[in-house]
Amino acid sequence: MNRRKVVDVISWGACLAILLAMLVGLDRYQRPSLDGGYGPERRRYFSSTLERARELQETGRYRVQPEERWLLRGGWDEKLTDGREALAVERRARLVVPVLVPDALAIRFQLTPVPPESGDASTIELEYGINGVEIGRFVVPADGGVLNFRIEPALLHRGDNIVYLYRVTRRSDPGPWLSLGWMNVRVASSES
Amino acid sequence: MTSSPESRSHHTTLGQLLVAFLVALAGLTVTLLPLPGVVSVDEAPGLDAHIYVAMAEAPTVFTMPPYAYRPGVPWLAHLLPFSLEINFFLLTCIGLLATLTLAYVLFRQLGYSHGLALLGLSFVAASPEVTVFLTNHFLVDPLALALMTAVLIAIERSESAGPTALLLLLASLFKETAFFVIPVLYLRLAGTRLVDSRAAWRVLLISSPAVAAALLLRFAWGGVFDAFPYLSPWEGHRQSWFGNMEAYQTIWSGLFGYLALIAIANAFAERWRNFVRCYLPFAALVIAQLLVPQNSERLLFFAFPAVIPLALAEFQRIRDELPEWFPLLTALLVFCYVFLPAQLVPPMALVILARILIGRRRTVGETG
Numbered sequence: 001m002n003r004r005k006v007v008d009v010i011s012w013g014a015c016l017a018i019l020l021a022m023l024v025g026l027d028r029y030q031r032p033s034l035d036g037g038y039g040p041e042r043r044r045y046f047s048s049t050l051e052r053a054r055e056l057q058e059t060g061r062y063r064v065q066p067e068e069r070w071l072l073r074g075g076w077d078e079k080l081t082d083g084r085e086a087l088a089v090e091r092r093a094r095l096v097v098p099v100l101v102p103d104a105l106a107i108r109f110q111l112t113p114v115p116p117e118s119g120d121a122s123t124i125e126l127e128y129g130i131n132g133v134e135i136g137r138f139v140v141p142a143d144g145g146v147l148n149f150r151i152e153p154a155l156l157h158r159g160d161n162i163v164y165l166y167r168v169t170r171r172s173d174p175g176p177w178l179s180l181g182w183m184n185v186r187v188a189s190s191e192s
Numbered sequence: 193m194t195s196s197p198e199s200r201s202h203h204t205t206l207g208q209l210l211v212a213f214l215v216a217l218a219g220l221t222v223t224l225l226p227l228p229g230v231v232s233v234d235e236a237p238g239l240d241a242h243i244y245v246a247m248a249e250a251p252t253v254f255t256m257p258p259y260a261y262r263p264g265v266p267w268l269a270h271l272l273p274f275s276l277e278i279n280f281f282l283l284t285c286i287g288l289l290a291t292l293t294l295a296y297v298l299f300r301q302l303g304y305s306h307g308l309a310l311l312g313l314s315f316v317a318a319s320p321e322v323t324v325f326l327t328n329h330f331l332v333d334p335l336a337l338a339l340m341t342a343v344l345i346a347i348e349r350s351e352s353a354g355p356t357a358l359l360l361l362l363a364s365l366f367k368e369t370a371f372f373v374i375p376v377l378y379l380r381l382a383g384t385r386l387v388d389s390r391a392a393w394r395v396l397l398i399s400s401p402a403v404a405a406a407l408l409l410r411f412a413w414g415g416v417f418d419a420f421p422y423l424s425p426w427e428g429h430r431q432s433w434f435g436n437m438e439a440y441q442t443i444w445s446g447l448f449g450y451l452a453l454i455a456i457a458n459a460f461a462e463r464w465r466n467f468v469r470c471y472l473p474f475a476a477l478v479i480a481q482l483l484v485p486q487n488s489e490r491l492l493f494f495a496f497p498a499v500i501p502l503a504l505a506e507f508q509r510i511r512d513e514l515p516e517w518f519p520l521l522t523a524l525l526v527f528c529y530v531f532l533p534a535q536l537v538p539p540m541a542l543v544i545l546a547r548i549l550i551g552r553r554r555t556v557g558e559t560g
Contacts, residue, residue: 008354
């Protein structure tokens with residue numbers, strides 16, 4: 001073989017090696033569709049979701065506060081309340097649950113109904129689900145309560161899973177309707 | 193592959209290459225001196241920089257399109273041993289240095305002498321976009337452009353399929369703009385024919401690894417599939433072009449100022465007809481980027497392999513036909529390029545003056 005042929009063979013071999021390395025090495029961690037957004041906030045989203053997914057994998061649980069804005073994926077007010085809670089402003093509010101290995105999860109939300117402009121706090125019925133699949137319904141007591149539910153592994157995927165909270169109760173007031181205090185996620189099998 | 197139509201392509205010696213490298217290094221150093229140098233990630237402007245940094249932090253995990261489809265620079269930044277800021281800065285400097293040196297090699301390959309190729313290198317080095325890349329050094333463009341230039345050199349040198357395919361694959365992993373060279377590859381292979389099935393099959397063979405990598409990144413990775421993951425012309429805020437002189441000046445600066453006008457004037461010359469035929473689709477694709485993303489003016493920098501060689505033809509004409517005027521006119525034109533980048537009248541007046549002098553000299557020569 002002359003030199004040109006040797007270079008040719010090595011080059012094709014390198015192409016194949018690169019493609020194989022990509023096929024094997026690329027992580028199948030799925031991300032939701034994101035719009036442009038503000039640079040530092042996006043970077044925080046990518047790093048924080050991975051950190052939490054690893055934490056869940058290593059310790060079997062994690063807890064997040066609404067101060068960690070990456071948690072909120074749409075339908076929430078840009079600003080937090082003085083009590084550091086997130087306010088749902090749209091009828092469907094979404095949150096991120098990052099997962100490395102799909103496993104049965106137990107999720108807990110601390111929720112409080114926000115009273116309308118003119119009126120007192122009252123119970124609110126909401127539908128909750130993950131990745132577009134309804135899991136159940138929950139009536140949030142007027143003075144707040146904890147939504148506790150289990151997600152089967154079949155509903156999860158490796159990546160950023162999206163939990164939604166959809167207000168079933170009709171309300172004429174266009175203002176915030178629900179306040180989120182914290183979110184706990186843990187692997188269900190580790191729950192005693 | 194068919195040979196380059198610019199049959200006067202020159203062999204570059206190692207000494208000449210070293211000179212070109214030193215000129216590129218000097219040009220970059222001069223540009224870099226007044227700049228802040230390495231800036232922290234938090235000071236990085238724009239969305240792109242932060243996404244590339246996120247990619248460097250977790251290189252195998254998908255982020256968001258279209259940035260995630262350009263993993264080359266973030267992967268390298270992850271591998272280098274320093275902090276991410278320094279790594280990105282080093283990669284930008286290496287990318288620009290390689291682009292400038294390879295630009296010299298490309299100009300030589302297209303038939304220009306050592307001096308004119310160095311002049312072309314200097315025009316690329318003095319472009320305002322070099323400052324943009326050195327200021328925001330978290331971008332992937334410099335290394336992507338260097339690899340794209342390497343692919344063009346491989347095409348012009350009629351390299352065999354394997355090395356060209358490997359270079360195209362690597363370039364495509366740095367930025368999808370690498371695919372803009374495919375029409376050049378086809379047209380160089382097809383020679384004077386517009387439809388050539390053999391050339392088409394060869395292009396398919398050479399581009400298949402890069403296409404496979406692109407499909408792998410888009411369909412086998414963890415990201416969502418967005419059919420067209422770029423901003424459409426009607427999306428996002430952009431300055432209006434119609435009646436906006438500032439917008440035109442920005443575009444002209446991005447397209448190497450008055451050199452673009454000279455390039456257009458020379459595109460009609462007989463000697464460059466084949467070059468224009470091959471590089472016109474490439475130039476059109478680069479300029480078409482103006483219609484898609486924001487901050488796209490800096491992407492016009494990718495047009496240098498089409499614009500600068502055609503502009504250098506004017507300097508070659510002056511050197512060949514007005515040798516005694518060449519140093520003065522070139523010095524004045526370089527002055528205009530560096531210090532009056534948005535002005536078109538003074539440099540074009542000089543070019544017109546040179547053409548008048550050349551015309552008169554020819555007339556005198558013919559009558560005498």
